[in-house]
Amino acid sequence: METVTDQVCTVIRQGILNGEYHGGYFLREDKLAQVLGVSLTPVREALRRLGVDGWLEPIPYRGYRVTSWTQEDIHEVFELRALLECHAVRRAATRIRPPQLRRLNEVIDQEQVLLKTPGVSHCQQTQPNVEFHEIIMAAAGSRRLSRALDSGLHGANYVRSTYGLDQAAMERASYQHRQIQEALALADADLVEALMYTHIMSVARSRPTAEIDAEANCVTTSSGAIY
DSSP: OHHHHHHHHHHHHHHTTTSSOOOOOOOOHHHHHHHOOOOOOHHHHHHHHHHHSEEEEOOOOOEEEEEEOOOHHHHHHHHHHHHHHHHHHHHTTOOOOOOHHHHHHHHHHHHHHHHTTOOOHHHHHHHHHHHHHHHHHHHHTTTHHHHHHHHHHHHHHHHHHHHTTHHHHHHHHHHHHHHHHHHTTTTOOHHHHHHHHHHHHHHHHHHHHHHHOOOOOOOOTTTBBBO
16 A cells, blocks of 8 residues: 555656656755645655655755756666676576466566556556566576666666657567567577567667656646645
């Protein structure tokens, strides 16, 4: 069950994604609390948490500032993901277990359902996608590799780098997930490495060059108060 702090985090993240809070913008605790209709305590905790996740930067004596995000940042995230995840999936090809293969298949099925469901938010679509890549990381069996990839699959880096993909791009990504799962089932390391590289760079090319507006995440009322 979501806490008030969770809900405040979601509202702020959505405000950053849709451009309401642009890079360099300072968020004031008192103003946020007033607009969202909550006390200062969950706002402070939300700002601290978003700072840890990379959405915000703590500035001494001034509060929290929205982290700037450029096309160069996005390209760098995808380049690092391609480098690390191609190595991970190659390791996974000879190590992945049948339960993990079955779970990959289930996650892809979940993606397909969400793609056909109207009004699904970006965050909801992201969850099975992240799990797909996490399963492969686990199957690779390398804690060092997992730690190196952690920031690329979680927090602001992942969400902001994949935000704004259109329906066709998301359907293509899900189809590529199926190809990767099938290649893993064949234990074909060369094929699955090539498929992973194609997948990651395809998503990178599909991303719009500018942040685009998104629908609200259904966590605020018309007045902005959390319920």
